Amino acid sequence: MSLLVSSTTVDLARVQFATTSIYHFLFVPLTLGLGPLVAVMQTLWLRSKDERWLRLTRFFGTLLLINIAIAVATGLVQEFEFGMNWSVYSRFVGNVFGAPLAIEGLAAFFVESTFLGLWIFGWNRLSPRIHLATLWVVVVASWASGYFILVANSWMQHPVGYKIVNGQAQLTSIWALLSNGFALRAYLHVILAGLIFGTIVMLGICCWHFLRGRDVDMFLKAAKLALIVAVPVTFLQLIVGNRFGEAVTSAQSMKIAASEAQWKTCQPCAFSLFQIGGFTEQDQTPSFSITVPRVLSYMATGSFDGQVQGLSELQKQEQRTYGRGNYMPNIEVIYWSMRTMAYAGVLMFLVAVLGAWLYWRKKLERARWFLRTAMVAMILPYIAATAGWVLTEMGRQPWIVQGLLKTSQANSPSVTTTWLGISLGVFIALYVVLLVVDLVLMRRYANPGRPEPSEEVSMPAVTY
Amino acid sequence: MNFEIFWFCVIAFFWAGYFVLEGFDFGVGMLLPFVPRDDAERGAMFESIGPVWDGNEVWLVVAGGATFAAFPAWYGTMFSGFYLAFLLILVCLIIRVVSFEWREKSKDHRWRHIWMWANTIGSAGIAFVFGVGLSNLLHGVPLDSGGDYIGNFWNLFTGYTVVGGIAFVLVFAFHGAIYLTLRTSGDLCARAQTAALRLAPPAVLVGAGYVIWTVAVAADQNDKNVFPPALPAAIAIAAFALAAVCAYRQRSGLSFTLSAVGTLGMVATLFTSLYPRVMVSSPDFANSLTVTGSASAHYTLAVMTVVAAICVPALLIYQGWTYHVFRGRVGGEDLTGDTGAATAAPGDSPAT
Numbered sequence: 001m002s003l004l005v006s007s008t009t010v011d012l013a014r015v016q017f018a019t020t021s022i023y024h025f026l027f028v029p030l031t032l033g034l035g036p037l038v039a040v041m042q043t044l045w046l047r048s049k050d051e052r053w054l055r056l057t058r059f060f061g062t063l064l065l066i067n068i069a070i071a072v073a074t075g076l077v078q079e080f081e082f083g084m085n086w087s088v089y090s091r092f093v094g095n096v097f098g099a100p101l102a103i104e105g106l107a108a109f110f111v112e113s114t115f116l117g118l119w120i121f122g123w124n125r126l127s128p129r130i131h132l133a134t135l136w137v138v139v140v141a142s143w144a145s146g147y148f149i150l151v152a153n154s155w156m157q158h159p160v161g162y163k164i165v166n167g168q169a170q171l172t173s174i175w176a177l178l179s180n181g182f183a184l185r186a187y188l189h190v191i192l193a194g195l196i197f198g199t200i201v202m203l204g205i206c207c208w209h210f211l212r213g214r215d216v217d218m219f220l221k222a223a224k225l226a227l228i229v230a231v232p233v234t235f236l237q238l239i240v241g242n243r244f245g246e247a248v249t250s251a252q253s254m255k256i257a258a259s260e261a262q263w264k265t266c267q268p269c270a271f272s273l274f275q276i277g278g279f280t281e282q283d284q285t286p287s288f289s290i291t292v293p294r295v296l297s298y299m300a301t302g303s304f305d306g307q308v309q310g311l312s313e314l315q316k317q318e319q320r321t322y323g324r325g326n327y328m329p330n331i332e333v334i335y336w337s338m339r340t341m342a343y344a345g346v347l348m349f350l351v352a353v354l355g356a357w358l359y360w361r362k363k364l365e366r367a368r369w370f371l372r373t374a375m376v377a378m379i380l381p382y383i384a385a386t387a388g389w390v391l392t393e394m395g396r397q398p399w400i401v402q403g404l405l406k407t408s409q410a411n412s413p414s415v416t417t418t419w420l421g422i423s424l425g426v427f428i429a430l431y432v433v434l435l436v437v438d439l440v441l442m443r444r445y446a447n448p449g450r451p452e453p454s455e456e457v458s459m460p461a462v463t464y
Numbered sequence: 465m466n467f468e469i470f471w472f473c474v475i476a477f478f479w480a481g482y483f484v485l486e487g488f489d490f491g492v493g494m495l496l497p498f499v500p501r502d503d504a505e506r507g508a509m510f511e512s513i514g515p516v517w518d519g520n521e522v523w524l525v526v527a528g529g530a531t532f533a534a535f536p537a538w539y540g541t542m543f544s545g546f547y548l549a550f551l552l553i554l555v556c557l558i559i560r561v562v563s564f565e566w567r568e569k570s571k572d573h574r575w576r577h578i579w580m581w582a583n584t585i586g587s588a589g590i591a592f593v594f595g596v597g598l599s600n601l602l603h604g605v606p607l608d609s610g611g612d613y614i615g616n617f618w619n620l621f622t623g624y625t626v627v628g629g630i631a632f633v634l635v636f637a638f639h640g641a642i643y644l645t646l647r648t649s650g651d652l653c654a655r656a657q658t659a660a661l662r663l664a665p666p667a668v669l670v671g672a673g674y675v676i677w678t679v680a681v682a683a684d685q686n687d688k689n690v691f692p693p694a695l696p697a698a699i700a701i702a703a704f705a706l707a708a709v710c711a712y713r714q715r716s717g718l719s720f721t722l723s724a725v726g727t728l729g730m731v732a733t734l735f736t737s738l739y740p741r742v743m744v745s746s747p748d749f750a751n752s753l754t755v756t757g758s759a760s761a762h763y764t765l766a767v768m769t770v771v772a773a774i775c776v777p778a779l780l781i782y783q784g785w786t787y788h789v790f791r792g793r794v795g796g797e798d799l800t801g802d803t804g805a806a807t808a809a810p811g812d813s814p815a816t
Contacts, residue, residue: 066566069562070562076558080528082543083543084547088540094535094537096764098536103771104529106772107774110775114782116518121511125792170763171760171763171767172763412612413544413612415547419547422551423548430558430559437562
């Protein structure tokens with residue numbers, strides 16, 4: 001990719017933002033999904049007094065905390081990075097974009113961090129009910145936090161509730177900002193993604209334990225919980241992801257056309273499942289492709305007869321509106337990131353359905369082929385989420401704020417390539433170390449070969 | 465008072481809250497290699513701040529976020545201009561955040577040592593760089609007419625700003641030692657007391673010297689009269705001095721309150737000196753960023769005011785409650801030696 005070898009400051013700043021935000025989002029969705037699952041387990045323990053739910057709470061609670069630590073640490077980078085690398089952008093959008101970020105801190109992150117401390121250390125200091133309530137508060141706050149972040153991000157995709165005064169975007173309606181249709185759909189998409197992360201990872205870990213024959217009856221309970229949630233959320237995500245396309249079509253027609261490598265305007269439009277070639281202006285017709293008639297029309301417009309504008313026409317329109325320039329993102333990357341995300345989503349749905357069927361037939365813990373599959377499937381949500389963000393953010397290019405500000409004009413003028421090189425190097429080095437340690441810890445604490453949690457001196461949920 | 469000035473005060477309030485609260489857990493972090501005798505005591509020190517450090521850190525997140533929303537021009541210039549300084553802070557923040565969660569994940573001596581040092585270096589590093597960075601807002605940095613930083617990394621280090629960094633480190637170390645005398649017991653508590661007494665003279669001297677120098681810099685670099693900044697400066701000096709006296713008399717509670725007031729006074733001196741500017745430009749004073757010039761429009765500030773009016777009182781209540789829940793002392797002879805045992809396992813709870 002030309003992006004990685006180019007050394008201009010804008011490209012370095014982009015690579016840095018892509019690296020740090022994709023990395024941040026490897027940890028965030030797992031905490032969004034695992035949080036409520038652990039809270040449900042603790043609730044079930046409190047209601048049933050079944051010791052196994054307590055052990056499961058501690059077991060998955062440890063994994064949750066290991067991930068929250070990195071999610072919090074890498075989230076700080078994101079907050080500073082706007083100002084550090086994108087000062088022109090920050091000055092341009094601060095009035096609007098800064099508000100949801102600040103509200104996130106005040107209304108959500110404060111609550112989340114404070115109550116997390118109460119949950120971790122409150123086992124014996126709070127009554128069991130209050131202690132459980134602290135975890136639910138953490139879950140609600142983390143979900144609220146995600147909402148405000150997506151309100152901010154969606155404003156870059158589909159700006160609403162603003163006016164431009166003296167070359168600055170100024171907020172005119174907080175309600176328009178908070179009820180941005182793009183944001184609400186993106187939020188639903190991300191929350192479902194979080195729940196998919198939580199359930200697929202939980203299922204995979206349960207299957208690991210079944211393979212080793214450790215605590216089978218206990219992990220069957222967890223597997224059942226994971227499957228009860230996984231089947232509907234993986235299915236819903238396919239629908240929501242699909243309908244999300246409609247919002248993108250109206251806000252970012254170019255992104256949809258790029259994600260289909262659709263050069264010519266079509267009606268009705270076939271959906272390309274796979275194709276070789278056809279990703280550049282000179283080579284618009286793929287040498288090989290598999291297509292499904294009318295499906296693209298449905299995905300992009302909600303009607304099987306809908307019209308989808310092609311890249312060439314959109315490019316001409318944008319030039320008329322914004323002046324000369326290339327308004328197309330990298331078509332090949334967008335096309336494949338969309339498919340990677342969608343195919344991973346379908347695979348996860350199949351894994352969930354298969355698992356549920358095996359569980360229902362009481363064969364889950366013995367179906368070794370499935371247990372191995374489910375373990376491998378733990379990688380799928382990570383692939384899907386990463387591809388999804390590549391699609392969303394690279395598909396917005398060349399804009400940093402759709403139609404208002406170009407990425408190439410938004411970086412910090414005072415930040416040199418040297419500084420950017422240093423910071424990129426530092427982040428990559430640090431993040432690799434964090435990832436290695438995280439994987440080692442996750443493996444150790446999820447490992448069926450590990451001694452019983454109750455024999456351990458330091459308790460998962462009671463650290464330090 | 466208009467919204468711009470109000471938000472300048474709110475941001476000063478978040479910085480002050482951040483340093484008063486996170487200040488003591490930075491201090492505890494800095495003392496980790498020196499005060500405890502063994503790993504159990506080190507665990508007790510970690511535990512004394514374990515439940516609260518994360519909530520304390522959000523004060524910084526909100527100070528940053530509120531600056532972005534209320535003063536976009538300030539946010540853009542400060543973060544891009546102090547680039548490598550913020551990079552250092554981020555590295556320190558990250559290694560410190562994970563050290564809390566990861567240290568106890570293994571019994572291995574070296575592993576625990578690494579993460580203890582990560583916490584110590586992170587704590588001291590953040591305190592020092594913030595001391596230097598915030599002092600630079602007042603001392604002045606080269607800005608162009610577009611409000612962009614045109615200096616290099618080393619421009620940030622002058623006599624005054626380095627003293628600012630050292631003052632932050634010493635004051636927080638003292639503040640943390642006093643906190644430990646309140647939250648630990650037995651031998652550990654006695655050694656924390658000794659540490660507090662040793663730290664008191666340098667913390668008071670450098671802290672007082674720093675606020676006095678701040679008032680002088682305000683007059684020199686920011687066209688201020690001595691009077692308004694001198695008031696919080698006097699409060700800070702008196703509070704630091706009395707905090708030291710109370711530490712000698714073993715009045716830990718009072719001493720902690722006073723070192724908190726001193727920290728508040730120190731931050732208040734800085735921000736009072738800064739007003740009506742948010743970043744002083746030097747040598748081109750005319751390029752300085754002002755409160756009104758870098759603020760967001762009225763509507764954004766009004767919305768943010770409503771949000772803050774609801775969230776800040778709630779925040780004070782639930783964080784206050786957290787401190788109430790975890791008011792008990794940790795560690796010492798009356799508890800078994802192991803780090804995890806002090807909080808006891810959930811499995812030991814009556815319900816099981």
